[in-house]
Amino acid sequence: MIQIQNLVKRFGTNEAVNIGKLHISEGQCVGLVGNNGAGKTTLLRLVTDLLPATAGQVLVGGIRVDRSEDWKSFTGCYIDHGFLVSYFTPQEYFEFIGSCHRLSKEETRQRLEPYADLLEEVLASKRKTIGAFSEGNKQKIGIVAAMILKPRLLLLDEPFNYLDPSSQSAMCRLIRQLHEDGTTALVSSHNLEYITEVSSRILLMDHGRIAKDLDNQSGDALTELKRWFE
Numbered sequence: 001m002i003q004i005q006n007l008v009k010r011f012g013t014n015e016a017v018n019i020g021k022l023h024i025s026e027g028q029c030v031g032l033v034g035n036n037g038a039g040k041t042t043l044l045r046l047v048t049d050l051l052p053a054t055a056g057q058v059l060v061g062g063i064r065v066d067r068s069e070d071w072k073s074f075t076g077c078y079i080d081h082g083f084l085v086s087y088f089t090p091q092e093y094f095e096f097i098g099s100c101h102r103l104s105k106e107e108t109r110q111r112l113e114p115y116a117d118l119l120e121e122v123l124a125s126k127r128k129t130i131g132a133f134s135e136g137n138k139q140k141i142g143i144v145a146a147m148i149l150k151p152r153l154l155l156l157d158e159p160f161n162y163l164d165p166s167s168q169s170a171m172c173r174l175i176r177q178l179h180e181d182g183t184t185a186l187v188s189s190h191n192l193e194y195i196t197e198v199s200s201r202i203l204l205m206d207h208g209r210i211a212k213d214l215d216n217q218s219g220d221a222l223t224e225l226k227r228w229f230e
Contacts, residue, residue: 007056031199076146086131111148
């Protein structure tokens with residue numbers, strides 16, 4: 001689903017990402033972990049063509065992301081609040097995202113139903129615009145908007161940030177459910193417990209490179225990750 005070849009991103013003399021080769025197969029749920037500045041967010045921005053690469057290439061579904069936008073039709077993504085439209089109400093935003101993917105208002109409403117508990121506070125405020133919500137609720141809105149597309153590929157950066165414990169647990173279940181339904185996912189997180197719970201494979205980034213590529217199908221990666229960060 002994702003193929004990376006000789007990918008380099010520099011900001012001046014700082015090399016933020018340097019990955020020679022990386023392949024994420026369709027159906028995998030891959031966690032991306034590392035300290036601040038390791039290159040996780042930069043990598044996600046390169047995968048989504050939000051940043052131009054200094055060298056190398058990224059293919060999503062066999063499509064070079066910098067040469068075609070066809071990959072966007074089957075990709076759901078939320079990296080930060082820049083993805084939101086602050087003067088929309090949440091319902092308007094969901095309908096807008098749905099319309100971009102040819103979903104009717106009724107189809108969008110139906111797809112929101114599994115997220116009703118997570119969005120209870122958000123959807124109860126009919127006239128409140130996104131910009132007036134808390135950071136946690138903005139996070140929920142953006143992530144759910146990506147999820148209702150039922151994408152073949154889901155890309156999330158720090159989805160557990162700003163959420164209370166109950167919402168973090170719910171978010172974990174929702175990511176796992178999408179994966180079980182066939183979605184390929186690449187999820188960045190500092191929360192080692194949750195990311196190892198949802199991911200069958202863990203990529204550990206350090207100074208822009210993949211320092212470890214861990215099989216987590218049996219759930220053993222958490223111990224090794226904790227040892228690395230001690």
